[in-house]
Amino acid sequence: MSIKEKVRNIIKEATLKTIQEKNLSKDDLPEIIVEIPKIDSHGNLSSNIAFLLANMASEDILKTAENIVKNIEREDIVEKVEIAGKGFINIFIAKDCLYKVLCQIEEESERYGCSNFGEEKKVLIEFVSANPTGPLHVGHGRGAVIGDTLANVFSAAGYYVEKEYYINNVGKQAELLGTCVEAEYKNLIGIPMDYPEDGYKGDYIKDLAEKLVKMGGKRYQDWGLDFFVRFTVREILDDIKNVLLSFQVRFNRMFSENTLYDSGKVDECIDILKEKGYTYEKDGALWLKTTAFNDDKDRVLIRENNVHTYFAGDVAYHKDKLSREYSKIINILGADHHGYTPRMECACEIIGYQPGLLEYLLYQLVNLMRDGIQVSMSTRTGEYITLQKVIEEVGSDAARFFFVMRKSDVPLDFDLELAKKKSDENPVYYVQYAHARICSILRQAKEKNIENISASEANLDLLSFPEELNLLFKLSILPDEIISITKNLETHRLANYLVELASMFHSYYAKYRVISEDKELTMARLCMCKAVLFAMRSIFKIIAIQAPDKM
């Protein structure tokens, strides 16, 4: 249990005791919030519980605070308790307790920050799921990094995570794509065929047609549209997978829409919807009555021409996912799809699953910039910067960091030049540099033959400067941070934490010397450095960027 969690429990116990003394019901216990005050003099942790309880018992706040403090069991970890402001309860953590964090980190090394909070519960995260109709663009990159990082966070917090990509390979778009390649191919081998007017532009269509010519010359001329669709989708998907791989993103499962049709699951699902009484026919089409829940209009499942809509397949897909007994299902989508989510949630309710199980995480769009000027992304003009080009240009590390460092609610300006800069303007290097510096210190220590002793043997009492204690405390809350991200899905917080930790370390580094004449002090500080190193590596692993030894 982390320090923060322990303090929360201590305050909870004290509050419960106070409630009993006041003859209040236990149900009146307000939620216990422990937060980290902005100002050092307010202690390591602080609680506003007195305000909440006083309100409930209509009592004086200060008096309530005093009562609670009186009931606080003085455990080892609490050095001092103060009532400050108008009733905040401020907790100062005992140094010994902070030192123990170093021992813990040493033990867990690069796994520090992980916990068994999730109790191996199953979580499904579906992301990217880009239609295989063309190469990935930067927007997909953002979804990929958010999804992959989130998966790693859940994993670190003790969940069993599966990552899934839904391949939409059925329907008009897939057909159109196949037709484009067919036309391009036939023209190449001298058989005239009109290119579809609304067809896909872009060099990749031509590349694929050329590949076919190279593979079999004129052999495929009569193989039919179905062949071209399957070939094209497979090729594009391979390309997508490779790009994602170069971005350290791997999926546990690629789920193809057509398997739902082939196995009859779509029809099965529609039968169930019918049985539940939420379908009706109108204008020759079959509709789902999503307005019965929270949608602004009903949705078509089967068109007049007897062709299923995308929605029909997707409902069947969600039914399948819901039946797999996950404790949480997260769908990550670009914000341009937000209009779609209510109908899906309605459909899930109709099928009979409780609304909370399925959660959507929407991320705002990405503006690709170069030196502060927006790069136009027109498919029509062919001026189209793919995700692959971005990764090639700025590298996977910078790209991942940039995509993850902003809250998903806000549009992201991705500046290619900034991401490439090896300077202080670029936060990626700032955090990696901190890591490299520590490695350098450790190398020096080794060269000087300084004994490499464990934290339990070192005289950690020598770490007594405020900067050192603050650093230790910062390290102590990493597991809490990771757990909290599983609740709010705000992966950018990890990047913030990393920058803050790096900043604290850089600052410390400039002010104090780790390796000095004082052997004991040196060893204690080396222990602290190693702990920072492990914490950083642990986070690097989660956001999947390199931890360079040298820069």
Add this chain to the structure above:
RNA sequence: GCGCCUGUAGCUCAGUAGGAUAGAGCAGCGGUUUCCUAAACCGCGUGCCGGAGGUUCGAAUCCUCUCAGGCGCACCA
């Protein structure tokens, strides 16, 4: 017109489940290296937290209204 997201320092953004004196990076100015990497550190900020009401011991944060920007409102996927 309706719905979702956003509006915080010159710029890009944090601001943890309402909390104490609103923060960081960049840009700008000035400084720091006989010593573990100067890709670093230190100092310098008079912000109608878009605006107006409201809830509360307490609001950038919650509610209502309003203004501005982005996105979405298909028998496309």
